[in-house]
Amino acid sequence: MTDSSPTPPNRQDPQLDPAGDADEPAFDWMTPKSAGQRSAAASDRPAAPADGSIPEPLSRADRKAAEAAVEPAPKDKGAHFSEQLPTSALQVRPPEEEVQRRNAEREHALNAKPVAPRVMQVLLAVCFPVILLVLAVRAVASPLFLWVEYNRPGFPGDGYGFSTDDRMTYGSYVVDYLSNWAGPRYLGELVHRSGDRLFEDGEVSHMADVKLVILSAFGAGVLLILLSLIAVIYLRRRSPGGVRRGLFAGSIITLVVITGLGALAVLGWEQFFAQFHSVFFASGTWTFSLQDTLIRLFPAQFWVDGGIAIAGLVLLASLVTLVLTWPTRQRRGLPKRGAAAKDQAGEKTTEAIGTDPAADESAGTDAAPTDAAPAKRSLFRRDRSGNAGGASAAAGAADAGAGDTGTNDAPARGHSSTV
Known part of the structure; x- marks a missing residue:
């Protein structure tokens, strides 16, 4: 029988797919599947016959779906083996000594002059x-x-x-x-x-x-x-x-x-x-x-x-x-000594003000007018002594008005009559 001889009419084709899934596309198992597809594949898997006979062999896609559908129990998740991703090594932090050595080399490379x-x-x-x-x-x-x-x-x-x-x-x-x-x-x-x-x-x-x-x-x-x-x-x-x-x-x-x-x-x-x-x-x-x-x-x-x-x-x-070519401060790009001292003094003053809120508040209180302080203290004393609130309020208003107009005689008389 040669290649040019005719094919017999009763010749049977060889069985190329023993699993019987000739409609499956080639290499379909390599494509990722979602969770819904995996559960559907697991539900479509034929159950074992009750008589104990040997079931028909599953296709490769069914086997992959079955393996993906099996999930370990919560207590066994730590012992379950799973292959690491190719990029999982990038998420592992090296030892502290290695980190310090790399940082030192980086700093040396940055500070080293050519x-x-x-x-x-x-x-x-x-x-x-x-x-x-x-x-x-x-x-x-x-x-x-x-x-x-x-x-x-x-x-x-x-x-x-x-x-x-x-x-x-x-x-x-x-x-x-x-x-x-x-x-x-x-x-x-x-x-x-x-x-x-x-x-x-x-x-x-x-x-x-x-x-x-x-x-x-x-x-x-x-x-x-x-x-x-x-x-x-x-x-x-x-x-x-x-x-x-x-x-x-x-x-x-x-x-x-x-x-x-x-x-x-x-x-x-x-x-x-x-x-x-x-x-x-x-x-x-x-x-x-x-x-x-x-x-x-x-x-x-x-x-x-x-x-x-x-x-x-x-x-x-x-x-x-x-x-x-004498290396003066100007030629080296440095500020003058007086300017540098002023800048340092200004920085120290700014740091002192910014880091001490209590001192800032006391400084702001000391900067207030001195005429208002006696009036506030006198009002506080009258309130603690049990005098009428209206009288103390009126005396305070009179003191404030007199302080605004710039006269000191009226507040003095109002204060003596109230006491």
Whole structure:
């Protein structure tokens, strides 16, 4: 028999529903039913036959309805097992220790300050002294400072024939070489009027090393300025007052560093100058004779004045920044001391009045006019002594009227006649 063969006419269909409820919709037992439907399903359930025969199997919907209709007795409700809802765990309160721990973590998260603003403030404070030092060095390494030095009174002259004009001309070449991109030939090919070379090979080599250090310092200064600008922009957007705090800390650091270096220079300038050169240059490459051009153009007094000028510029800039960023109450957003004291006194007075009703009532009683008090006391005494009510009322009315008109003679006479 194949799939294409015809179906026999007397073939019986298989019994797919042994319960006999072919009209039941598919998966109807999964739909929730109300209490009325459950009771109706329980009443429609067929009873067990009296002869003890095995009843026909119930449908799945009938079994579910029967199970839902069975309710435990009140005394057995505590022992009856019922599956918890999926959201029943949300209604269970955790232990008190867990609640306190969560609250502490929440408070810590709310009160904790972000790390990024602090990092930016530290970055700004560290960059500030280096930027000031680089700017001061750039101001000193200029033709303007050179002109001021050569023309100031007391500056030592050249004992080998350089005039002030010669010094200014040759010294300007040296200063320009430190800030341009020319090679060593810029200084190596300079000559005197006599045709001799102005700088020896050792001098040209040393000035090339000096140029490398100066350009590196200027490049580092530009990079730190860019980082400081980024920090300033970030702090202005994310941390109110962060720029002021960073600059204030940077100015303090600058003052400490400059004060320490200045003390070392004052205590021993020769040693300080030698240690400074030994840090950046190899030994023996920066010492020259008094007849060499570099010594004639830049004597020892020139370096002393240059160090004083750099320290003075950095010190002045740091002091100005310190004054402008000093954390006053106004800059910190706090009220003035007098205003704060008045506000505290006003709050204390308001709290005292609001929390003591008896004092408030006594204050209100004391504020009443003093003329009405004797009349009330006299009326009370007359009532207690048994006098006629009409007379006491008339005397009280007369006293009140006299008090309203502002005369004191009538109440006195009425009071004496009544007594």
